[in-house]
Amino acid sequence: RIGVCMPRICDERGMAEWRQRLRELGPLGNLTIGVSSLGGLQTARDLRYRDLLADYSLNVTNSVAADELSTMGASRVTASVELTFAQLAEFAAAARMPVEVVAQGPVCGMLLEHCVLATAWGENPQGVCSMRCRRAAYAMEDTGGQRHPLEFDRRCRNHLFTPTDVCVLPNLGRLVALGISGLRLECQLDKPETVAVLTRVYRQALTR
Numbered sequence: 001r002i003g004v005c006m007p008r009i010c011d012e013r014g015m016a017e018w019r020q021r022l023r024e025l026g027p028l029g030n031l032t033i034g035v036s037s038l039g040g041l042q043t044a045r046d047l048r049y050r051d052l053l054a055d056y057s058l059n060v061t062n063s064v065a066a067d068e069l070s071t072m073g074a075s076r077v078t079a080s081v082e083l084t085f086a087q088l089a090e091f092a093a094a095a096r097m098p099v100e101v102v103a104q105g106p107v108c109g110m111l112l113e114h115c116v117l118a119t120a121w122g123e124n125p126q127g128v129c130s131m132r133c134r135r136a137a138y139a140m141e142d143t144g145g146q147r148h149p150l151e152f153d154r155r156c157r158n159h160l161f162t163p164t165d166v167c168v169l170p171n172l173g174r175l176v177a178l179g180i181s182g183l184r185l186e187c188q189l190d191k192p193e194t195v196a197v198l199t200r201v202y203r204q205a206l207t208r
Helices: 012-028 038-046 063-071 085-094 116-120 169-176 192-207
Strands: 003-005 032-035 051-054 076-078 099-105 108-112 138-141 147-152 158-161 182-185
Touching: 012 038, 032 038, 038 051, 063 085, 085 099, 099 169, 099 192, 116 138, 169 192, 182 192
Parallel strands: 003 032, 032 051, 051 076, 076 099, 099 182
Antiparallel strands: 108 158, 138 147, 147 158
8 A cells, every 4th residue: 555645844835736746646546645734634635535644743642633633534643753652552542543653763853944054054045055955964963962864855944853763663562552553664764775674674573
């Protein structure tokens, strides 16, 4: 089964592009559509998509929020990455719809509308762009010495990721016992061979 997720943030232009993309994807049939905003959810529903996943950008932390999203057309929900294990257990027990969790990978902790690189090099963001973001990998270091990977999208937004990956593998048994519907591997920054290894390791662990 194939799923398509909308961008984490959409302005008016982005929503118009998302609507057009959904129209183009329609002929592919039974797709899962991941939505990161209420507007994106309504758009997908208007275009008659049925398997709608409320993405973790919606920051769903409890069954009341999940119920509300269900009435708006969502069929599944991703739990907020900020939940503690105890909070997740309470959420999973009370939820009346499938709940998935982010099990592995980096999480975008901050999205910046201005360009960090332009500021660092003293460039005018409204001027001619030197495209430094296309020439190297960058990270921001915090006061504790942790390096946060920095990624850039085509709208020049800066995506600041957590310094270390989420990894629930040591506690997989406890997590599965909660009755969650799925484990999500965030592998968009990994090489294909790394994705293959991660998927195999989690599949083997689930089988055991």
